[in-house]
Amino acid sequence: MADIRFEGVHKTFGSFAAVDGVDLEVKDGEFMVLLGPSGCGKTTLLRCLAGLERVDDGRVYIGDRDATDLPPRRRRIAMVFQSYAVFPHMKVYDNIAFGLRMQKEKKPVIEERVRSAAELLHIEELLDRYSSQLSGGQRQRVAVARAMATKAEVLLMDEPLSNLDALLRLEMRAELKTLLQSLDATTIYVTHDQIEALSMGDRIAVMNKGRIVQLGNPLEVYDNPADTFVGGFIGTPPMNFLEAKVSGSGAASIIEVSGGSFEFPGDVAALAGHNLLLGIRAEAIGVETATAEGLVRAKVIVLEPLGSHNLLTVRCGADMLKVSISANLFPLADSDVWLRLEPARIRWMDRDTGTAIHTGAEQLATETAVVIS
Amino acid sequence: MALQQIRIGRALAYVAALAVSAFILAPIYLITISAFSTFDAIYEYPRQLVPRDVSTDTMSLFLHSDGIVDSLRRSAIVAAITIVVCLAIGTPAGYALARFSFRGADPFQLALVSTRAFPLIIIAVPLAVTYLRVGIDDTVYGVAMAHIAFTLPLTVLVTASVFAGISYELEEAAMTLGCNRFSAFRRVALPLALPGVAASAIFIFVTSWNEVFAAAILTFRNRTLPAQLLAALDASPLPHRLAGGFFLLAPALVVIFFIRKYLLTTWGRVAR
Numbered sequence: 001m002a003d004i005r006f007e008g009v010h011k012t013f014g015s016f017a018a019v020d021g022v023d024l025e026v027k028d029g030e031f032m033v034l035l036g037p038s039g040c041g042k043t044t045l046l047r048c049l050a051g052l053e054r055v056d057d058g059r060v061y062i063g064d065r066d067a068t069d070l071p072p073r074r075r076r077i078a079m080v081f082q083s084y085a086v087f088p089h090m091k092v093y094d095n096i097a098f099g100l101r102m103q104k105e106k107k108p109v110i111e112e113r114v115r116s117a118a119e120l121l122h123i124e125e126l127l128d129r130y131s132s133q134l135s136g137g138q139r140q141r142v143a144v145a146r147a148m149a150t151k152a153e154v155l156l157m158d159e160p161l162s163n164l165d166a167l168l169r170l171e172m173r174a175e176l177k178t179l180l181q182s183l184d185a186t187t188i189y190v191t192h193d194q195i196e197a198l199s200m201g202d203r204i205a206v207m208n209k210g211r212i213v214q215l216g217n218p219l220e221v222y223d224n225p226a227d228t229f230v231g232g233f234i235g236t237p238p239m240n241f242l243e244a245k246v247s248g249s250g251a252a253s254i255i256e257v258s259g260g261s262f263e264f265p266g267d268v269a270a271l272a273g274h275n276l277l278l279g280i281r282a283e284a285i286g287v288e289t290a291t292a293e294g295l296v297r298a299k300v301i302v303l304e305p306l307g308s309h310n311l312l313t314v315r316c317g318a319d320m321l322k323v324s325i326s327a328n329l330f331p332l333a334d335s336d337v338w339l340r341l342e343p344a345r346i347r348w349m350d351r352d353t354g355t356a357i358h359t360g361a362e363q364l365a366t367e368t369a370v371v372i373s
Numbered sequence: 374m375a376l377q378q379i380r381i382g383r384a385l386a387y388v389a390a391l392a393v394s395a396f397i398l399a400p401i402y403l404i405t406i407s408a409f410s411t412f413d414a415i416y417e418y419p420r421q422l423v424p425r426d427v428s429t430d431t432m433s434l435f436l437h438s439d440g441i442v443d444s445l446r447r448s449a450i451v452a453a454i455t456i457v458v459c460l461a462i463g464t465p466a467g468y469a470l471a472r473f474s475f476r477g478a479d480p481f482q483l484a485l486v487s488t489r490a491f492p493l494i495i496i497a498v499p500l501a502v503t504y505l506r507v508g509i510d511d512t513v514y515g516v517a518m519a520h521i522a523f524t525l526p527l528t529v530l531v532t533a534s535v536f537a538g539i540s541y542e543l544e545e546a547a548m549t550l551g552c553n554r555f556s557a558f559r560r561v562a563l564p565l566a567l568p569g570v571a572a573s574a575i576f577i578f579v580t581s582w583n584e585v586f587a588a589a590i591l592t593f594r595n596r597t598l599p600a601q602l603l604a605a606l607d608a609s610p611l612p613h614r615l616a617g618g619f620f621l622l623a624p625a626l627v628v629i630f631f632i633r634k635y636l637l638t639t640w641g642r643v644a645r
Contacts, residue, residue, distance in 0.1 A: 050545075050549055051549075052549075072549045073548060077549060079549040081545070083540065083542050089640045099550035132640060146550070150550065156549075
């Protein structure tokens with residue numbers, strides 16, 4: 001059993017608060033992703049858990065033990081570093097065996113575990129090589145095998161895929177996910193790549209400026225961002241934000257954006273008294289070629305065909321919007337299109353604080369999710 | 374045309390390499406064959422470049438002359454003490470400079486360099502007086518202490534830069550795999566620093582083995598080899614000097630030969 005608990009963790013470097021009061025619980029066997037831009041404190045938080053940094057304040061629990069003051073070797077963790085940190089003066093075999101030898105395992109046990117870890121990562125034929133004779137991808141596999149060989153209950157990964165080229169990263173992502181699903185270790189995975197986070201995590205903790213700003217499963221975080229930062233950070237393209245005003249009330253309120261206005265069927269009581277930002281995902285905007293009731297006019301700035309779909313940049317009044325449209329639709333630059341801002345997919349934000357305002361009218365992707373098992 | 378140019382360029386490089394090698398090797402060769410020739414052959418003119426009759430006459434004259442064997446032994450002891458103490462203090466000090474940021478690290482490094490700014494001649498007399506007063510004059514330990522003082526600053530600076538070049542993440546990885554601070558150093562940082570440490574060891578040995586000035590002023594009866602040779606230089610015959618030269622030269626080459634293995638450790642990269 002190795003659930004993990006951070007309680008009010010603070011870590012400052014000089015006057016810079018790298019981790020500024022983090023409370024987080026990770027369940028046993030869960031795959032938790034710490035996601036955020038560089039400098040948000042995600043790696044520092046991971047290093048606090050590994051024991052490579054001392055926390056200035058707060059406690060860290062691994063399993064039922066208070067690990068706050070334990071050195072790394074007593075925390076029963078294994079870590080994969082961004083630079084892989086494969087020991088250059090040892091062969092691959094000795095690298096993978098290193099942790100086992102430190103645990104004073106018997107020789108046949110070491111032999112067996114090194115072989116099986118190497119097998120899982122398909123590096124059996126590399127055991128006799130030195131790090132300098134390996135490619136980046138192979139080194140990465142060695143680092144993962146080395147961390148897995150010790151059978152630690154907690155597996156920490158610090159941007160393990162960020163040094164790989166794009167194609168290899170895609171391949172490794174799926175492989176790593178499969179591999180980690182088969183282990184029952186609790187995994188904490190740090191990344192700045194939101195696609196990695198969405199694709200791999202059971203839950204995502206989005207961090208900004210040393211704090212966790214949102215915690216939830218990938219679909220929740222994507223679909224229902226807690227603030228403008230999360231909406232803008234997660235998703236390619238990021239969520240669109242437009243200044244908006246709501247007038248009227250009840251079932252027939254009108255939303256006014258700089259490019260026009262349309263009817264909003266939901267309850268707007270919660271929005272009263274706020275300076276509003278209307279947030280909407282690129283794929284939640286419908287594009288029509290002719291005007292109709294409830295549409296907002298926009299001018300096409302540029303069209304980017306992406307193969308699976310086309311990405312449209314339009315100007316709608318004073319706002320620039322990203323809209324994703326079907327791959328067989330080609331509105332030319334300077335032409336006019338009419339946008340349908342799907343009311344159920346609109347997310348309201350307070351313009352002054354940046355935080356989300358919930359009206360209860362939102363349709364959540366999790367409600368319509370179909371799970372096949 | 375282009376191929377020919379490459380060939381000419383390569384040939385010139387070889388000629389240059391040969392010239393440099395000859396420049397270094399010729400004196401070594403001449404000293405060595407002289408050290409193993411008969412007296413007659415040494416005084417012969419023109420010199421024979423290929424030794425006709427190998428003899429140990431010159432060597433045995435040298436080794437049997439007064440105090441030579443003792444001074445050789447003392448030189449070896451001094452060099453050994455100097456290497457051991459320098460590496461034992463210098464390597465951890467270098468590691469500390471590379472890994473920890475502490476108040477005064479930069480001034481400390483500057484101070485290390487500046488110790489080499491004082492010519493020995495200036496401090497020779499006070500040093501000798503101090504040695505006499507403390508009572509460590511004319512001992513191998515006294516000479517070793519002087520040599521340690523010369524070589525330790527550079528040992529610290531060299532090993533500091535070597536450790537600075539070794540990623541700390543490697544040691545952190547070792548710590549997550551079960552090492553404590555010290556065993557991570559011993560199992561990961563130290564083996565990786567070995568080439569740099571070996572280079573320091575060679576530097577320390579050669580400096581100590583050849584150092585003559587401090588040895589000459591700090592000892593009187595118990596001299597190291599260079600000091601002994603220097604003292605007897607005017608009075609000794611040519612064969613004696615040549616054999617002495619050989620003894621100053623040969624151990625350094627032998628030591629470098631043995632340490633070379635560590636100097637060129639590359640862990641899988643092709644060594645050339």
